[in-house]
Amino acid sequence: MSVTAVDARRLQIGYRNGRDSTTVLSDVDLTVPQGEFLTILGPSGCGKSTLLRVVANLLDPLGGQITVLGDAPEAARRARKTGFVFQDATLLPWRTVVQNIRLPAVVGGRQARALPESRISNAMELLGLSGLEDRYPSQLSGGQRQRVAIARALIDEPEILLMDEPFGALDEITRDRLNDELLSIWRETGMTILFVTHSIEEAVYLGQRIIVLAANPGRILNIHDLRPIKTDDNACQREDAAIVAEIAAQRRLLAEAS
Amino acid sequence: MRYTHILAPIFGALSILAAWQFLLPLSGVPAYIAPTPTKIIAVFFTQTDLILSNFLPTATEAVAGFFFGNLAAVMFAILFAYARFIRMAYFPVVLFFNTIPILALSPIIILIFGLGMTPKIIIAAIICFFPTLVNMIRGLASASPNEEELFRMLSATKFETFLRLHLPRSLPMLFSSLRIATATAVIGAIVGEWIGADKGLGALIIQATFNYQSDKLYAAIVASSSLSIALFALVALIEARVMRGWAR
Ligand SMILES: Nc1ncnc2c1ncn2[C@@H]1O[C@H](COP(=O)(O)OP(=O)(O)OP(=O)(O)O)[C@@H](O)[C@H]1O
Ligand SMILES: [Mg+2]
Numbered sequence: 001m002s003v004t005a006v007d008a009r010r011l012q013i014g015y016r017n018g019r020d021s022t023t024v025l026s027d028v029d030l031t032v033p034q035g036e037f038l039t040i041l042g043p044s045g046c047g048k049s050t051l052l053r054v055v056a057n058l059l060d061p062l063g064g065q066i067t068v069l070g071d072a073p074e075a076a077r078r079a080r081k082t083g084f085v086f087q088d089a090t091l092l093p094w095r096t097v098v099q100n101i102r103l104p105a106v107v108g109g110r111q112a113r114a115l116p117e118s119r120i121s122n123a124m125e126l127l128g129l130s131g132l133e134d135r136y137p138s139q140l141s142g143g144q145r146q147r148v149a150i151a152r153a154l155i156d157e158p159e160i161l162l163m164d165e166p167f168g169a170l171d172e173i174t175r176d177r178l179n180d181e182l183l184s185i186w187r188e189t190g191m192t193i194l195f196v197t198h199s200i201e202e203a204v205y206l207g208q209r210i211i212v213l214a215a216n217p218g219r220i221l222n223i224h225d226l227r228p229i230k231t232d233d234n235a236c237q238r239e240d241a242a243i244v245a246e247i248a249a250q251r252r253l254l255a256e257a258s
Numbered sequence: 259m260r261y262t263h264i265l266a267p268i269f270g271a272l273s274i275l276a277a278w279q280f281l282l283p284l285s286g287v288p289a290y291i292a293p294t295p296t297k298i299i300a301v302f303f304t305q306t307d308l309i310l311s312n313f314l315p316t317a318t319e320a321v322a323g324f325f326f327g328n329l330a331a332v333m334f335a336i337l338f339a340y341a342r343f344i345r346m347a348y349f350p351v352v353l354f355f356n357t358i359p360i361l362a363l364s365p366i367i368i369l370i371f372g373l374g375m376t377p378k379i380i381i382a383a384i385i386c387f388f389p390t391l392v393n394m395i396r397g398l399a400s401a402s403p404n405e406e407e408l409f410r411m412l413s414a415t416k417f418e419t420f421l422r423l424h425l426p427r428s429l430p431m432l433f434s435s436l437r438i439a440t441a442t443a444v445i446g447a448i449v450g451e452w453i454g455a456d457k458g459l460g461a462l463i464i465q466a467t468f469n470y471q472s473d474k475l476y477a478a479i480v481a482s483s484s485l486s487i488a489l490f491a492l493v494a495l496i497e498a499r500v501m502r503g504w505a506r
Contacts, residue, residue, distance in 0.1 A: 053407075056407075056411060058407050058410060058411065077411065077413065078413050080412075080413070082411075083411070084407070084408070084411045086404045086407075086408070088404060090402070090404040090405055090408050092405070092422075092423070092426070093503075093504050094426045094429075094501070094503070094504055096503070103408075103412065103422075104412050106418075106422065107409060107412050107414035107415075107418040107419070107422055108412045108413045108414055108415075108418070109413065109415060109418075136503035136504070138503065138504065139503075
């Protein structure tokens with residue numbers, strides 16, 4: 001538990017275009033201890049997804065240092081220590097629910113095939129998917145699809161779960177439920193979660209800390225600790241006065257920055 | 259009303275056939291230009307052997323041409339999709355080859371391979387080849403960026419990504435090309451028979467035309483389009499089987 005989950009120093013993040021490059025976020029300094037639930041908030045296009053993609057080793061940084069679990073992001077990805085949940089679930093339409101969840105056991109060379117079958121049934125049960133094994137993604141609701149995507153990420157038992165607006169396309173009722181289920185999965189597994197959202201309420205409700213990003217120029221605007229207004233296991237009431245005040249404060253901050 | 263979508267087109271076809279049957283004699287069009295539907299149908303009963311002995315060679319050539327042409331197209335598409343240098347070197351050659359009209363190419367193929375079935379199979383294969391090649395190359399590249407990243411997150415090998423992502427993703431485009439190829443394969447076989455053959459529906463069409471036997475000519479046309487329809491139905495059946503459950 002002594003290693004940090006993510007450690008970034010003067011990180012430059014952006015996209016290379018041949019010899020040119022466009023910087024999206026600069027001077028990112030960030031330390032995420034293991035086991036933290038961190039939410040990342042910011043306006044559209046500020047670089048939230050790009051930041052997650054660098055941690056996931058789907059994109060190389062333009063400069064600066066980053067370690068994931070004390071090692072290079074690539075090592076963490078190759079060891080399946082990082083998992084990723086996409087906004088659109090990204091289920092393969094030709095595979096059933098159980099076949100989609102089993103995908104990490106089917107691709108990825110030797111280590112993948114060592115996954116015990118019990119993990120699949122456990123993940124299905126944990127996400128309330130029992131009975132839907134043989135459905136195709138086209139036969140699922142948006143919320144069910146997102147549950148399948150989370151189950152698929154969990155069967156590798158990653159130490160860090162990267163979630164890119166996983167509930168962004170869901171209705172509020174479903175989203176609130178999945179928020180609570182995610183919190184209880186997080187408590188049970190003790191993994192680190194980096195959770196991107198553009199919903200201020202969601203960011204405040206879920207996170208132990210919030211990172212607020214701003215655009216033009218892209219940067220970390222503020223890192224805010226929410227633990228003082230929550231209980232020890234990161235629980236809170238949505239209607240709690242301190243939470244409501246916090247949401248209003250973050251909204252003001254974002255409005256001033258843009 | 260559940261069967262309207264089946265009954266309506268049957269009604270449409272029957273009404274046109276009925277109009278053809280009864281209005282044609284009144285119109286004064288001579289029988290050697292257009293026979294009535296009943297006379298065309300009669301050919302299938304009175305000259306069953308003639309139709310069958312010409313249908314089978316064409317069917318064999320079309321099916322074999324369809325199979326080999328599309329198989330080659332799929333294999334070349336995979337090669338071109340994953341071997342960048344080979345694609346850059348040879349795709350322009352394939353493009354050039356495709357611009358040669360099949361009618362200009364066919365006599366050369368007949369000269370090389372003689373009058374048997376082989377040249378017809380080759381002609382049918384060639385006209386199936388290019389559309390499937392292009393569709394399959396596009397299909398293999400049609401996975402979304404998120405799907406590619408999912409496989410990268412899982413450290414999937416190139417071959418695993420091909421087998422589990424690119425190949426299934428290419429199926430919708432492959433099948434839409436295969437459906438069209440059912441008709442073009444039959445056209446290829448018939449064109450080959452026109453240029454040099456003594457049997458097959460193409461040969462029958464030429465003979466019947468020169469002998470003013472319009473009933474045989476039309477019967478040959480009905481037989482060849484039946485062949486296309488049967489091939490199309492077979493492909494559609496396989497497609498439905500392979501892609502059951504897929505979102506449309
Ligand atoms: N492949 C790419 N090449 C070049 N620029 C890109 C690429 N992808 C994204 N960008 C740019 O990087 C910036 C940040 O994009 P990013 O997707 O990280 O934003 P985001 O904060 O996730 O937005 P949203 O909330 O809309 O998802 C945007 O200005 C975008 O135009
Ligand atoms: Mg994004």
